[in-house]
Amino acid sequence: MPTLKIDGKEVWVEPGTNVLEAAKKLGIEIPHYCYHPALKVAGSCRMCLVEIEGMPKLQISCHTKAADGMVVWTNTEKVRKARQAVLEFLLVDHPLDCPVCDQAGECYLQIYYMEHGLYKSRLRENKIKKEKAKPIGKHIILDQERCILCSRCVRFTREVTKTFELGIFNRGNRSVVDLYPGISELQNRYQGNLADICPVGALTDRNFRFQTRVWYLQQAKSICPGCSRGCNIEVDYNISREYKAGGRRIPRIRPRHNPKVNGYWMCDDGRYGYKYVDALDRILLPRRLDEGEPVELSWPAAYTMAADLLSEATKEGADKVGVLLSAKMTNEELFAARKLFSSLGVSRIGFRVEPKEPGYEDDLLIKADKNPNTKGAELLELGLGAGKSDVSALLDAAEAGEVDTVVIFNEDLSKSSEAERAEAVLPKLGRVIYVGTNWNATAAKADLVLPMATFVEQEGTFTNFEGRVQRFWKAVEPLGESRTGLSILAGLATALGLEPVSENAEEVFAELAEQVPAFFRGSATRNLVSTGNWLRARLGRR
Amino acid sequence: MPQVKVLTEFFDVPDSHKIDVWEKHGGYQAIRKVLKSMTPDEVIEEVKRSKLRGLGGAGFPTGVKWGFVPKDSEKPKYLVVNADEGEPGTFKDRHVIMNIPHSLLEGMMIASYAIGAHVAYIYIRGEYVHPARRLEEAIAEAKAKGYLGKGIFGTDYDLEVYIHRGAGAYICGEETALLNSLEGKKGWPRLKPPFPATVGAFQSPTVVNNVETLSYVPHIIARGADWFASLSEGTERCGGTRIFSVSGHVKRPGVYEAPLHTTLREIVYDFAGGIRGDKKLKAVIPGGSSCPVLKADEIDVRMCFDDLAKAGTMAGSGGVIVMDEDTCMFDTLRNIIHFYAHESCGQCTPCRQGTGWLVRIFDRIAEGRGMPGDVDNILEIAQNIMGRTICPLGDAAAMPVISFVTKFREEFEYHVREGRCDLEDRKQRVAMAS
Numbered sequence: 001m002p003t004l005k006i007d008g009k010e011v012w013v014e015p016g017t018n019v020l021e022a023a024k025k026l027g028i029e030i031p032h033y034c035y036h037p038a039l040k041v042a043g044s045c046r047m048c049l050v051e052i053e054g055m056p057k058l059q060i061s062c063h064t065k066a067a068d069g070m071v072v073w074t075n076t077e078k079v080r081k082a083r084q085a086v087l088e089f090l091l092v093d094h095p096l097d098c099p100v101c102d103q104a105g106e107c108y109l110q111i112y113y114m115e116h117g118l119y120k121s122r123l124r125e126n127k128i129k130k131e132k133a134k135p136i137g138k139h140i141i142l143d144q145e146r147c148i149l150c151s152r153c154v155r156f157t158r159e160v161t162k163t164f165e166l167g168i169f170n171r172g173n174r175s176v177v178d179l180y181p182g183i184s185e186l187q188n189r190y191q192g193n194l195a196d197i198c199p200v201g202a203l204t205d206r207n208f209r210f211q212t213r214v215w216y217l218q219q220a221k222s223i224c225p226g227c228s229r230g231c232n233i234e235v236d237y238n239i240s241r242e243y244k245a246g247g248r249r250i251p252r253i254r255p256r257h258n259p260k261v262n263g264y265w266m267c268d269d270g271r272y273g274y275k276y277v278d279a280l281d282r283i284l285l286p287r288r289l290d291e292g293e294p295v296e297l298s299w300p301a302a303y304t305m306a307a308d309l310l311s312e313a314t315k316e317g318a319d320k321v322g323v324l325l326s327a328k329m330t331n332e333e334l335f336a337a338r339k340l341f342s343s344l345g346v347s348r349i350g351f352r353v354e355p356k357e358p359g360y361e362d363d364l365l366i367k368a369d370k371n372p373n374t375k376g377a378e379l380l381e382l383g384l385g386a387g388k389s390d391v392s393a394l395l396d397a398a399e400a401g402e403v404d405t406v407v408i409f410n411e412d413l414s415k416s417s418e419a420e421r422a423e424a425v426l427p428k429l430g431r432v433i434y435v436g437t438n439w440n441a442t443a444a445k446a447d448l449v450l451p452m453a454t455f456v457e458q459e460g461t462f463t464n465f466e467g468r469v470q471r472f473w474k475a476v477e478p479l480g481e482s483r484t485g486l487s488i489l490a491g492l493a494t495a496l497g498l499e500p501v502s503e504n505a506e507e508v509f510a511e512l513a514e515q516v517p518a519f520f521r522g523s524a525t526r527n528l529v530s531t532g533n534w535l536r537a538r539l540g541r542r
Numbered sequence: 543m544p545q546v547k548v549l550t551e552f553f554d555v556p557d558s559h560k561i562d563v564w565e566k567h568g569g570y571q572a573i574r575k576v577l578k579s580m581t582p583d584e585v586i587e588e589v590k591r592s593k594l595r596g597l598g599g600a601g602f603p604t605g606v607k608w609g610f611v612p613k614d615s616e617k618p619k620y621l622v623v624n625a626d627e628g629e630p631g632t633f634k635d636r637h638v639i640m641n642i643p644h645s646l647l648e649g650m651m652i653a654s655y656a657i658g659a660h661v662a663y664i665y666i667r668g669e670y671v672h673p674a675r676r677l678e679e680a681i682a683e684a685k686a687k688g689y690l691g692k693g694i695f696g697t698d699y700d701l702e703v704y705i706h707r708g709a710g711a712y713i714c715g716e717e718t719a720l721l722n723s724l725e726g727k728k729g730w731p732r733l734k735p736p737f738p739a740t741v742g743a744f745q746s747p748t749v750v751n752n753v754e755t756l757s758y759v760p761h762i763i764a765r766g767a768d769w770f771a772s773l774s775e776g777t778e779r780c781g782g783t784r785i786f787s788v789s790g791h792v793k794r795p796g797v798y799e800a801p802l803h804t805t806l807r808e809i810v811y812d813f814a815g816g817i818r819g820d821k822k823l824k825a826v827i828p829g830g831s832s833c834p835v836l837k838a839d840e841i842d843v844r845m846c847f848d849d850l851a852k853a854g855t856m857a858g859s860g861g862v863i864v865m866d867e868d869t870c871m872f873d874t875l876r877n878i879i880h881f882y883a884h885e886s887c888g889q890c891t892p893c894r895q896g897t898g899w900l901v902r903i904f905d906r907i908a909e910g911r912g913m914p915g916d917v918d919n920i921l922e923i924a925q926n927i928m929g930r931t932i933c934p935l936g937d938a939a940a941m942p943v944i945s946f947v948t949k950f951r952e953e954f955e956y957h958v959r960e961g962r963c964d965l966e967d968r969k970q971r972v973a974m975a976s
């Protein structure tokens with residue numbers, strides 16, 4: 001292991017580590033633009049220059065391997081001057097349009113200028129004009145004047161998506177980033193990442209730009225519910241300026257680095273798929289149908305009605321009740337629901353909903369299963385054991401008259417492979433209860449609808465396709481009168497006079513881990529520890 | 543001081559570019575000797591002892607470079623000839639190719655054998671239409687005689703030579719940009735390390751050599767390393783001769799071959815006949831436009847790599863650019879910086895932005911809008927490029943700036959202050975006085 005000294009402090013690193021990363025280990029940030037840990041080294045911005053004893057010239061720390069006995073200085077007069085010079089060079093042709101630039105606040109020209117620049121401008125010449133505000137993809141706008149030609153975006157399309165849409169054209173200071181001739185727009189499903197990795201305001205996100213200034217945003221760590229990969233994300237939320245972003249509390253979602261799951265990236269479907277959380281079709285109040293007419297309810301009234309419906313049904317026989325949970329629910333919700341319905345004697349508890357068409361999948365991140373917690377539901381041994389679709393099994397039973405009451409959690413059957421049959425069968429049933437986040441064809445026809453919180457409004461865990469249990473945190477309060485799944489189950493348990501259910505996800509998880517072997521040992525547990533989730537605390541206690 | 547001719551001796555032989563003529567003058571004997579009786583290591587040793595240095599610009603000892611190619615690598619090895627000849631003031635390689643293409647081909651054969659290459663490329667600048675054709679003809683001649691292709695000269699050694707024509711970028715003369723261009727990529731220099739000797743063309747060990755460098759090799763093998771080394775007297779680390787391209791305000795511009803102990807004064811005054819119109823000499827750039835300029839009183843320097851370095855400049859590509867007393871140094875430097883800004887590949891910040899900024903400052907001054915502090919700023923910008931770039935083009939742009947401005951500062955100050963040229967003004971004053 002090479003041991004080197006950086007700014008007087010000793011550090012050892014894995015062989016092959018570059019000086020920039022070695023410094024990071026000591027908490028020393030060497031400013032840089034072109035270097036990105038997930039991309040090949042370009043060594044072109046020249047911002048990361050450091051002084052290495054025994055070498056006459058300054059060296060770029062991104063391309064210099066740490067060597068045993070190396071003595072590195074990252075903050076000498078010479079280094080500071082060199083950085084300042086690079087910044088000055090980069091700003092020669094920069095339009096300085098920060099007041100109207102969406103990157104302001106998280107732009108590394110601004111950040112490094114304040115930290116390492118602060119020189120007096122010597123530029124008396126005109127700046128070079130290039131193309132501005134050019135849409136280059138469904139989600140991305142390019143401003144060539146703000147581009148510092150770090151080539152991160154180009155390398156991303158070459159090395160990560162391997163779609164090769166972007167290149168740097170022309171020479172010298174006429175160089176521009178652009179789409180290759182013959183390509184009309186970005187074709188990859190990961191383009192949102194380009195806005196993230198662009199260190200300046202050259203690539204901005206068409207969904208996010210001009211919605212709000214970034215300094216109004218707060219962050220919650222979360223897990224993308226878009227597919228069974230479970231990319232780690234950061235939910236950027238704004239609750240201090242309600243009028244921003246057209247009233248959306250969540251203006252954007254960004255990937256959160258997790259080398260074991262998603263690296264630095266997430267897909268566009270996940271990134272832009274969250275908008276239902278602030279959509280106008282959110283279910284905001286409990287509601288029942290009275291002779292086909294909607295009547296809004298208070299929660300106490302809703303719980304009473306739900307309890308009545310379920311008691312009536314179970315009186316006729318608990319096997320007359322079918323429950324369709326959802327692989328979009330958390331492990332805790334699934335566990336609590338299983339417990340509640342089992343204690344009512346219900347055994348038909350499924351969750352598998354087959355989509356109309358199989359989901360898209362690739363070998364980067366995107367999984368065909370568009371649910372975040374299928375694995376969790378499987379580990380909890382839910383399902384009717386009837387192959388792919390629990391919906392089909394429930395509909396079979398309903399058609400055969402074996403089931404006449406269903407409770408559906410957040411699954412719109414009109415989007416499933418059984419859409420037509422569901423449309424025919426559901427209205428004929430005695431009782432349909434729908435618990436969900438947004439209005440849809442299935443919710444519209446339910447006798448009772450209970451509004452549920454979305455993933456940004458609660459905390460919990462999902463188990464991804466590899467069995468990794470990942471925790472997420474709450475960003476904002478449930479919208480309207482909606483409540484978390486656990487809260488709804490707790491209310492039902494009380495109304496039904498059953499053993500109480502905790503509304504606290506952490507407590508439920510503790511119980512779950514105690515009772516369900518898969519969550520206690522094996523892959524799930526190990527991974528939970530590695531991602532720093534609840535089980536670590538539990539194991540610590542043992 | 544007489545010229546000593548190793549290569550240029552053949553320039554006057556009629557049809558020296560034809561294989562039969564070349565062979566009549568002893569051509570293709572060295573490669574036969576190498577294939578028959580020398581191991582690759584012996585060839586490399588011989589070239590090392592000859593003190594042959596790279597004549598493309600960097601002056602790296604050729605034998606040493608060949609020795610860097612790993613012997614145990616499973617990958618194919620490549621020889622690449624740099625015939626991009628882009629450095630302003632340099633035009634010797636064209637003469638070598640036009641007059642003695644077989645000397646180059648024979649040198650390529652010997653070098654390929656020494657490093658274990660079976661494929662060699664000649665990367666030639668796109669503008670060299672005739673030289674490219676001449677090379678094609680020479681290759682065809684050699685092929686027809688079994689000197690190229692499978693089992694050359696009846697041995698079991700194979701060698702194919704391909705010509706690749708450039709598309710007009712100076713930067714593609716830089717060896718790693720050249721390799722990218724050869725591979726069909728954008729001509730951007732690569733980060734080093736790794737160096738081409740280990741990771742070069744197509745990810746394989748590669749030697750890049752200049753046209754002239756390789757053309758000496760057959761003569762070194764034929765007449766011995768000691769003979770070649772001794773051509774330059776008293777120059778410890780360089781041997782042989784090199785061809786100087788002399789241009790500018792001299793009576794006889796052209797190519798002159800001479801040993802490396804020749805002084806710059808001898809080249810300007812003896813070979814090139816002195817200054818046109820018998821004017822006074824003002825300055826000389828000794829090795830192509832990227833080398834620091836020397837003033838008239840600094841030309842008693844020997845043209846060997848080490849002495850020129852000691853004099854604060856470089857031997858470079860041997861392009862001697864001579865300027866007489868009527869040369870405006872501001873205009874000259876403005877011209878040079880325009881060239882480098884235009885040719886910067888744009889990859890790294892200091893070169894891309896620095897050269898582009900300098901151009902605009904020079905243009906502004908030329909328009910008569912100089913401002914106080916301009917000269918200092920020019921110097922500082924050049925210093926901020928120096929030593930901070932991926933490839934030496936950054937330095938190549940900065941060095942002339944720094945040397946011109948420091949050595950002729952008054953002229954630059956005058957341009958900034960008055961918005962005109964001191965020389966013009968002086969001429970007018972003289973005219974008015976008479």
Ligand SMILES: Cc1cc2nc3c(=O)[nH]c(=O)nc-3n(C[C@H](O)[C@H](O)[C@H](O)COP(=O)(O)O)c2cc1C
Nearest residue numbers: 596597598624626627628715716717751752755934
């Ligand atoms: C910007 C730039 C341009 C260059 N152009 C040429 C050229 O046109 N011809 C050449 O032989 N070498 C050129 N070189 C030098 C090459 O990089 C390389 O050093 C040379 O080809 C090696 O051959 P040698 O060792 O035989 O000199 C250039 C270098 C730089 C930095």
Ligand code: SF4
Nearest residue numbers: 147148150151153198
């Ligand atoms: S657009 Fe952004 S990421 Fe791409 S090269 Fe320019 S600054 Fe870098």
Ligand code: SF4
Nearest residue numbers: 887889890893931933
């Ligand atoms: S120094 Fe200039 S030419 Fe060389 S890599 Fe950098 S930008 Fe390109």
Ligand code: FES
Nearest residue numbers: 032035045046062
């Ligand atoms: S981060 Fe090292 S050169 Fe750009």
